Amino acid sequence: MRIIITGGGTGGHVYPALAIARGLHQARPEAELLYIGTARGLEADVVPRAGLPFATITVQGLERRRIWKNVPALAKIIRGLGEAWFQVRRFRPELVVGTGGYVSGPVCLAAALQGIPVVLHEQNAFPGLTNRLLATMARAVCLTFPEAAGRFSRRARLVTTGLPVRPxxxxxxxxxxxxxxxxxxxxxxxxxxxxxxxxxxxxxxxxxxxxxxxxxxxxxxxxxxxxxxxxxxxxxxxxxxxxxxxxxxxxxxxxxxxxxxxxxxxxxxxxxxxxxxxxxxxxxxxxxxxxxxxxxxxxxxxxxxxxxxxxxxxxxxxxxxxxxxxxxxxxxxxxxxxxxxxxxxxxxxxxGRPDALEAILEVILAELDRSKG
Ligand SMILES: CC(=O)N[C@H]1[C@@H](OP(=O)(O)OP(=O)(O)OC[C@H]2O[C@@H](n3ccc(=O)[nH]c3=O)[C@H](O)[C@@H]2O)O[C@H](CO)[C@@H](O)[C@@H]1O
The missing domain is CATH 3.40.50.2000 (Glycogen Phosphorylase B;)
Structure with missing residues (x-):
């Protein structure tokens, strides 16, 4: 079983991703994991330290308010998508988990376009831009706060799981x-x-x-x-x-x-x-x-x-x-x-959700079973 985990930039996205990776490793020791991040984010430091295989892609943040300002960055966005596409193709995961941050955008998009199930995790009550854009392509979006639900498309499948806390x-x-x-x-x-x-x-x-x-x-x-x-x-x-x-x-x-x-x-x-x-x-x-x-x-x-x-x-x-x-x-x-x-x-x-990690794993493992069956 192969799973890609992606999410990065700041600790807020990276630590939940690491917690999910550890949980998956325990639940399915045979699973091969690959973390995709950027070379500049915190993940480039902490993911290899945690002993996880790590690959990077180029990313470009999106301008949220003035959409036309993204035009000059288009080349970089396309390059990042190409790299993500290639990494996903090469690793052939059965599922991709995204925890937000710019890097998870191209990786989850490439996976969804290749027909690979995607599960997202959102940490905040006001969801991040990347997760909002990806939500309808994902099989499930795990929420920390049920209050975030109203900001996602009605077509997205939302499950409140909480946020994993260190043991x-x-x-x-x-x-x-x-x-x-x-x-x-x-x-x-x-x-x-x-x-x-x-x-x-x-x-x-x-x-x-x-x-x-x-x-x-x-x-x-x-x-x-x-x-x-x-x-x-x-x-x-x-x-x-x-x-x-x-x-x-x-x-x-x-x-x-x-x-x-x-x-x-x-x-x-x-x-x-x-x-x-x-x-x-x-x-x-x-x-x-x-x-x-x-x-x-x-x-x-x-x-x-x-x-x-x-x-x-x-x-x-x-x-x-x-x-x-x-x-x-x-x-x-x-x-x-x-x-x-x-x-x-x-x-x-x-x-409080002391069982958050278990709840997230349940969603992920159910998706894996479903895609097999
Ligand atoms: C400034 C900012 O934008 N922060 C965001 C960032 O949080 P970020 O992850 O940086 O910060 P949080 O407040 O969520 O967590 C701080 C972490 O530091 C630890 N700690 C703190 C102080 C200390 O002395 N010892 C210690 O161990 C806490 O236990 C906690 O685990 O990503 C989160 C998830 O997207 C967002 O909700 C936060 O708003």
Missing amino acids: EILRADRSVSRQQLGLREAQLFIVVVGGSQGAKSINQAMLPVLKELAGRPAVSILQVTGRRDYEVYLQQVRERGIDLDKYGNITIKPYIYDLEHALAAADLVIGRAGASFLAEILARGLPSILIPYPHAAANHQEYNARAVARKGAAILILDRELKGGRLHQAINHLLADRGRLQAMAAAAVRL
Whole structure:
């Protein structure tokens, strides 16, 4: 059995693709996999590292608003399609899985035109352009958020599966993690993560919160600032007279590699609304305050956050509202209303899809069986 996986550019497309590749490898150890990406995207680094055979094609992004601007790039688009056509012909896969990003466009199109079944995965509540264009050619589109459905053609076959979360996040044990982090039973643990790059605006909005909660025995805070802002932020914390060593209930870090322990121990999460991060906190049933990154493509993080907030699992604050002290208010509100926090956690449990990978594999394997039969 041969399967092509494609998707790339950023981690948001590459990591779900890798998770699906690993799942397929486990479910069908005999399957031969080939990952097709670009030489410039993150996939060129992480896919070979993960030990997967990797091939590249040339791609050219499409201009979304001014369609005529794509004309000069036409030669490159045609070249990419030719390369994709050749790779698909040569490998002769039984199925192609696309997780979005420009590169998956020509690969999935070439496969569909050669009569090879295609299954797509969409990570966001506002679907990406490539997946929207490919949807009707695909046998199935696996959605993370059911809210994305309205943006696809009615002819597309949509299945809500969720987004695969790394196994460490699902496995981490709450009491072990709390013990490791030195948290007391009754202490409310707040984890603040501004996305993998950090978020300056969230850091700034946290300063008055840290000032108020420093030394409060009932609360502990872990704040991840992002590497870029870390040193400057520590300086700002000191300037506010917050002595981290003296109080001991606030920890500030530039980045954490073992986020699974922090999430396993957490009672409340504050963060951006990237699809992976949301899938992680929902899979752990965590209530959250979400502040979508306002410059994400098509403002998709706001759509993600709204989908979660509408179901009662999160409080949504827009980045531009941070200056007015909304974050501080929301935190105080939740600290005073544990019932609300519990209700939000229950809503998060209902939304979480710890079985997302299995659900996606089920769709893929059913398509493989169908095309054989
Ligand atoms: C800025 C932007 O456009 N981001 C997009 C990108 O997200 P991208 O994948 O970059 O970011 P996400 O927020 O979805 O995930 C961040 C990842 O970093 C990890 N982490 C973060 C901080 C830390 O200290 N340690 C750590 O391990 C988190 O566990 C998570 O797995 O693709 C996603 C899927 O298309 C989109 O939904 C996001 O909006």
